[in-house]
Amino acid sequence: MKVDRIFITIAFVVTTAFFASPAPAANEIHFGGAISQTGRYAEPAGRFINSYNLFIDQQNAKGGLLGKKIKVSLLDDKSDKQTSIKLYEKLITQDKVDLTLGPYSSGITDAVANILERYKYPTLAPGASSGIIWKKGRKYLFNQNAIAQNYQRGAVFLAKDIGVKRIAIIGEDSLFPRQSAEGAVHWAKHLGIKVVLNENYPKKQTDFTALLQKIKARRAEALISNSYFADSVAQIRQLRELNINLKIFAGTVGPGLPKFAKQLGNTAEYVLGFSQWEPRPEILKFPGMKHFIDSYVKRHGVNPNYHAGISWVAMQITTQAIQKAGSYDREKVWQTLRTSQFQTIMGKWKVDKNNLNDHDGLTFQILDGQRKIVWPKEIAEVPYKLPMPKWKDRAKN
Helix, strand or coil: CCCCCCCCCCCCCCCCCCCCCCCCCCCEEEEEEEECCCCCCHHHHHHHHHHHHHHHHHHHHCCCECCEEEEEEEEECCCCHHHHHHHHHHHHHCCCCCEECCCECHHHHHHHHHHHHHHCCCEECCECCCHHHHHCCCCCEECCCCCHHHCCHHHHHHHHHCCCCEEEEEEECCHHHHHHHHHHHHHHHHHCCEEEEEEEECCCCCCCHHHHHHHHHCCCCEEEEECCHHHHHHHHHHHHHCCCCCCEEECCCHHHCHHHHHHHHHHHCCCEEEECCCCCHHHHCCCCHHHHHHHHHHHHCCCCCHHHHHHHHHHHHHHHHHHHHCCCCHHHHHHHHHHCCEEECCEEECECCCCCECCCCEEEEEECCEEEEEECHHHCCCCCCCCCCCHHHCCCC
């Protein structure tokens, strides 16, 4: 995936070096964040960088914010919590950025939130969905996404719809997948579906043979996989190699990335996934969608996925708060975020007393290599195609 690095109006820093930075110019507003440009989160986080840069370029072309040009420093946290903590400390105490942009992943965001709280930096969290993050009494981190516990809700409802009675739930042993699994268990219980296996696996696991054989032995009809990219790809490939047939395979982050279908080809067909947002202005009908999609396609040559969309939304909310506050003062921006409602390409945004926004995502299915919205039914663009056909009945890749 191409990630543009632009050095004209944006200072784009790809480094973890701890060097002294010059004071920002009087006519600049300095944003800063640590985004995973290398490591296991680089694929989805790279789309954050695309949208952050694109938004700021466009804002600067219109004269910036409150008469100042925007400068942004984006550092590489290498998909590592401790590195991210150090980088946000550096951005705040050494670089003295005016405002911060959120990192990618629930685990990293949860760790960084303590730094933001200590220094009172109001920050949108486009990269975090674990609801537990906002149950710790924090005031300065703002949610915008549907929470992890609801990622698999659509998949479980579709399982019920086709008569599935036994499901297996698996996921990486880290914050977001554990929260997503918790939600899947809740919805299965709510709908009367038996969970025959609920198991976590270590980070970076690539061989799922034993786990998939266990799922088969438990006679699971559907697999709810709370996974990222590499693990979801490995799982669906190995299901085919082992000739294990299921009625449903539902992933979380992995299927939403464009290279999932591109890399897997026919093997990706019929897979379900969750999305915070899809580039379907004719269906979702939120203002500003077409402009964002057209701009993103013009620069990057591909449609934005939901990771690009949610990071664009973070910039929409942040800049609207600054404009409404009439100031870059962090306390004023914080107060504005706490009390205001803003319109975004994901719909209306307004937080409750815990800084949680009320947003529902959607479930898609990969059909003919494309993500198609299939749930909730009122916004489905096509009917779902389930159960998945058996491997022997599919064309070979």
